[in-house]
Amino acid sequence: MKLVGFARNGFRHIGALEGETVRDLGTARQFFADTHAGLAADGGEIFAVDDVELAPAVPETSRIFCVGINYRSHAGESKELAGIEEPKLPMIFGRWQQTLVVDGTPVPLPPNEGLDWEVELAAVIGETIWQADEQTALKHVLGYAAFNDLSARKKQLATPQFTVGKNADFSGPISPVITSDELGDVVSNPGLRVTTHVNGQLMQDGNTRDLIHSVERIIAYITDTLTLQPGDVIATGTPGGIGAGRKPPVLLGDGDVVLVTVENVGSVQNPIVKRT
Structure with a gap:
């Protein structure tokens, strides 16, 4: 799986990169609170890659x-x-x-x-x-x-x-x-x-x-x-x-x-x- 960071509604999100689309896995904070659950999550809103604002795929608290x-x-x-x-x-x-x-x-x-x-x-x-x-x-x-x-x-x-x-x-x-x-x-x-x-x-x-x-x-x-x-x-x-x-x-x-x-x-x- 390839994960991508993107900005949405003023928050950093993590998404699953699926071809030319991104499936939203939640905010970076939510995703990194339990990455195993995040990776296994079904559903999530889908966006075209070209329509999202890319961001680092890590939480704002990362070191x-x-x-x-x-x-x-x-x-x-x-x-x-x-x-x-x-x-x-x-x-x-x-x-x-x-x-x-x-x-x-x-x-x-x-x-x-x-x-x-x-x-x-x-x-x-x-x-x-x-x-x-x-x-x-x-x-x-x-x-x-x-x-x-x-x-x-x-x-x-x-x-x-x-x-x-x-x-x-x-x-x-x-x-x-x-x-x-x-x-x-x-x-x-x-x-x-x-x-x-x-x-x-x-x-x-x-x-x-x-x-x-x-x-x-x-x-x-x-x-x-x-x-x-x-x-x-x-x-x-x-x-x-x-x-x-x-x-x-x-x-x-x-x-x-x-x-x-x-x-x-x-x-x-x-x-x-x-x-x-």
Whole structure:
């Protein structure tokens, strides 16, 4: 099943994507209160996909846990840029749900700097998890989305703390569709191709089998300290090929269009615009 977020009567809803139509499964708050019941629900008003306003397919209360330096192909450029060694444990930082946007939403440039692209596989949690077992952690994943961790790179690298550089306004494009079909071990073996295109030019080309820390390991690591809630998002990191790592560096500017794609999961494309 593919799930899609959309706005209706001032509320965020979750729907089942069925061909060119969306079947309403209720508000995001209702759906994520019991995702098993939500997935099994019959009925629901049906809309044409073209007639709904797409929205992130997570509740407004979701938390976004991002994993830094989690591809071996990215570790070298990260060491050169920030002096950070390949992490022995998942390096977690937070994003706010308010940064999430969907396909087609213009992303404004922060003053005095460009943005950098980061294609990522995002896992959406489907149920409350505490002290997950690594061997069974994937059972708690509702589905996956494509995510672009657009970064205000100058701010990010200015200090050891990532928060401001990773939370620029509207800088978290996420595909409005969650692929809830069980991908299982495919994420690690044989893996999923992840790519970034800027103005049609391929900039990143990686595969999730290159992940340093697997999705299940990340879930187990996080939940040994805090409880994950339904609708929380784990952005699993980006491969090599970021703009700041190029020689010379390349950052997104006004008029650029960036597309990130995760094989068998989805894509999200956004124009970059000057802030007015």
